[in-house]
Amino acid sequence: MSGSWIQQIPTLPLEPGVYIFYGKNDEVLYVGKSKCLRKRVKNYADLKGDSRPFIPHLHEEAHRLEFLVTDTEKEALLLENQLIVKLNPKYNILFRQDTTYISIKITIKHPFPRLMLTRQVKKDGALYFGPYTSGKALRETLHFIKSFFRIRTCSNSEFKRRKRACLLYQIDRCTAPCVGKVSEKEYKKKVEDLVRFLQGKNRIILDELEKKMARASEKLDFERAIKYRDQIKALEATLEKQKVLSLDQKDYDVVAIFQKDGKAAIQMLFIRGGKLLTSHAKLVTSWEKPETLLGSFLKHYYLSNVYIPQE
Known part of the structure; x- marks a missing residue:
């Protein structure tokens, strides 16, 4: 055991920060954070003060210590996480991002909101739904959303420069708001229905579709009535795959x-x-x-x- 890091303890600042234990050949052993660096590191010198199983090994292998002072404990927490990912310390638990968490994003601040996928949730006024860790579940959800709600997926720059409706409009996967094929009011209603669907408020959508189907039948508009019937079947088939675990409809x-x-x-x-x-x-x-x-x-x-x- 090297005692050099123990000799550093009295000189450590009484401030928040991150500490890094190094072993032989500068192997990174452990990264930690604390609101008081001196007090926290001092605990490692006393084997009786920390019952974690790896502490005796760390105590034996540590040769030197480095530290970084931060302004706040929150900054120390963020820095610790970054260093663990970057340095891959021997005795830290490293949760690698081997699974991509993807969310569905709706840019509701735009007059004609866009539907898109993202790996980051930001405070930008948009609505986020997810995360989806199953690629199959995400593909099934997106397929239904595009065919049922027909919300645009193009970038804002592409939306602005469009002169003709794209292929998605031709195959009935978009309403082509970029070239005025749908009014802002009608498009907004579709976005509201999509949000209800992603929030699990599907009974409202089904009730509206059933009323529209009934009105179309009364007017002998059977082609439109069949369209609504098919939409109801598609929505009910999607809902059957969802397991209800809570009746309060919370997240x-x-x-x-x-x-x-x-x-x-x-x-x-x-x-x-x-x-x-x-x-x-x-x-x-x-x-x-x-x-x-x-x-x-x-x-x-x-x-x-x-x-x-x-x-």
């Missing part, structure tokens, strides 16, 4: 962890509008306590610019 992320013999499994359920949207499982190697492991996972996940639900 939840449910996280569970099981750990044994240095291995841990983390399971996440993404519930949106009371229905199970998708799930994701993660397997990691860790001797951390379950509560520490879970805290590290949640910190990493929610620092990745994802949608944070009500609960």
Whole structure:
């Protein structure tokens, strides 16, 4: 054991920041953060003060210590996460972004909102729905949305320079607002229905379609009535695939962890509008306590610019 890092402790600042333990040949062993660097690092010198299984190994292998002071504890948290991903320390739990979390984004501030996919949730006034970890579930949802709601997916620059309707309009996958094929009022109604669908408020949409089908039949407009009937069938077929887990129609992320013999499994359920949207499982190697492991996972996940639900 090298005692050089222990000799550094009295000189460490009483400020928030990030500390990095190095082993032989400058191998990065561990990255941590604290609201008080000196007090936190001092705990590592006392083997009795920290019961985490890897601490004796860290204590034995550490040769030197580096630290970075931050203005706030929040900045330390963000920096710690960045350094763990960048340096891949031996004793940190590294949750790599091997699974892409994709959300559906609707740019509602635009007069004719766009439907798009994104990996980041930003505070830009848009509406976000997700995350989708299953490519199959996302493809099925997008296929239905494009055929049923026909919301544009083109970029704003392409929307502005369009002179003729694109192929998506020809195959009935877009209403072509770029060339005036649909009014702003009618398009807005389609966007509102899409938002209801993604929020799980599908009974409202079904009721409206059934009323439209009945009115079309009364007017002997059977072609339009058949169109509404087919839309109702398509929506009902999509809804049958969704599992209802909550009647309050709220958004939840449910996280569970099981750990044994240095291995841990983390399971996440993404519930949106009371229905199970998708799930994701993660397997990691860790001797951390379950509560520490879970805290590290949640910190990493929610620092990745994802949608944070009500609960």
